[in-house]
Amino acid sequence: MSRIRFNIKRRIGRLDDEARARLIEAIRYGGNPEHKRNPGDFGLIPPACPRPDKTLCDTVQVFEREETLRLLRAGVERGLVSERRVGDFPQNIWSVTEAGEPLEAELENRETGQYHGYPMPTTDPFREVVLEVWRKAGQ
DSSP states (O other): OOOOOOOTTOOBOOOOHHHHHHHHHHOEEOOOGGGOSSOTTSOOSSSOOOOTTSOOGGGGTOOOHHHHHHHHHHHHHTTOBBSOEETTEESEEEEEOTTSOEEEEEEEETTTTEEEEEEOOTTOTHHHHHHHHHHHHTO
């Protein structure tokens, strides 16, 4: 089952170089067992608990915590952070895998800067925005 509704208020914000560097150092990745069939090295409790209505990281070959943190940081580096902020952190960070799969991360702890992420469904119209900004920022 695929998500039917998406947040239409999502917008990509702006970061100056100093804010970008601070954010890259501050963000953390926690993970969510609902987006995993294989828990990999995420140390999740429960280890894996995929829900039928959630996109799974396994489908885009993301299995390791270090890889997810690298992807989060790459999203910040390319400026793919949401306009909406919660405390010191953007609500969302977007990134793209080496295979070209767009990912969305949501802030789950505003105090620690911890995120969890998932592949963007093919039916999400914001997916194309993420891919376009990613391509332009990589040029």
